[in-house]
Amino acid sequence: VMTRPEDLIAHAPANTYVQTVTEVTHYTERLFRFRMTRPAEFRFRSGEFVMIGLMIDGKPLYRAYSIASPAWGEELEFFSIKVPDGPLTSHLQNIKVGDAILMKKKPTGTLVNDALIPGKRLYMFSTGTGIAPFASLIREPETYEKFDELILTHTCREVAELKYGVDLVEEIRNDEMLCEVLAPSKLRHYTSVTRENYPFQGRITDLIESGKLFSDLGIPPLDPATDRGMICGSMAMLKDTKALLEKAGLTEGANNRPAEFVIERAFAE
Numbered sequence: 001v002m003t004r005p006e007d008l009i010a011h012a013p014a015n016t017y018v019q020t021v022t023e024v025t026h027y028t029e030r031l032f033r034f035r036m037t038r039p040a041e042f043r044f045r046s047g048e049f050v051m052i053g054l055m056i057d058g059k060p061l062y063r064a065y066s067i068a069s070p071a072w073g074e075e076l077e078f079f080s081i082k083v084p085d086g087p088l089t090s091h092l093q094n095i096k097v098g099d100a101i102l103m104k105k106k107p108t109g110t111l112v113n114d115a116l117i118p119g120k121r122l123y124m125f126s127t128g129t130g131i132a133p134f135a136s137l138i139r140e141p142e143t144y145e146k147f148d149e150l151i152l153t154h155t156c157r158e159v160a161e162l163k164y165g166v167d168l169v170e171e172i173r174n175d176e177m178l179c180e181v182l183a184p185s186k187l188r189h190y191t192s193v194t195r196e197n198y199p200f201q202g203r204i205t206d207l208i209e210s211g212k213l214f215s216d217l218g219i220p221p222l223d224p225a226t227d228r229g230m231i232c233g234s235m236a237m238l239k240d241t242k243a244l245l246e247k248a249g250l251t252e253g254a255n256n257r258p259a260e261f262v263i264e265r266a267f268a269e
């Protein structure tokens, strides 16, 4: 794996930026966060993803990554899984501050404010690294302007996997600058785990179906008149959660056809 900036710049494919890693935090054996420099000209919408890559055996290898930092951020942040034999993440998990990585120039994605019609309440349903696009959107002023209430749900196997989101929400609530541009009192963070003891347990799908999510939050069940949704997780989680939103009467939207909910796979392997 080629990680020296000067080597990568000499070998980088066209349409690719070479950026420098500025921070790496490992949360568990399965999850880590990293940040890197942002190209001055690079623009994206909060919630979008890009292709991140490494040069392995002389060839670039990319995987899609949601940008976890907001559109106004100075650096780019990512939240990644570590798969022991994953083609990219088995190498990416070893990156250090000062290493260089590749990023394709064009961002894209459906988990953006533009893909939803206005509403009262925005649900952001996430499992595992699926919280990444929402880490961007809960730091985006537009999200708070568009909705009266933001409900971020994050379900993981273990309690330690919730830490990235818990720390982020705490930072939003405690940071003076963020409190001024966002409206943290509108943000609610609902965490649950499925394979350990914890005050809130169970899959988000079960919590929606049983109504426990709504009674825990003290709000009415899903209603297309008021509620909008974004979903990010595994293929199975997307399918099951989408079915529940459709059952409640919400319609799926897209960038060119805004509607009541949008979905996107939590990428990377």
Ligand code: A2P
Pocket (backbone or CB within 6 Å): 127, 128, 155, 156, 157, 193, 194, 195, 203, 204, 205, 233, 234, 236, 237, 238, 240, 241
């Ligand atoms: P579970 O522990 O019951 O499998 P993963 O890391 O495998 O993507 O899982 C992240 C979280 O998503 C876990 O808490 C997992 O629960 C949950 N999950 C897995 N499949 C589904 C599904 N089809 N619907 C809702 N939640 C799911």
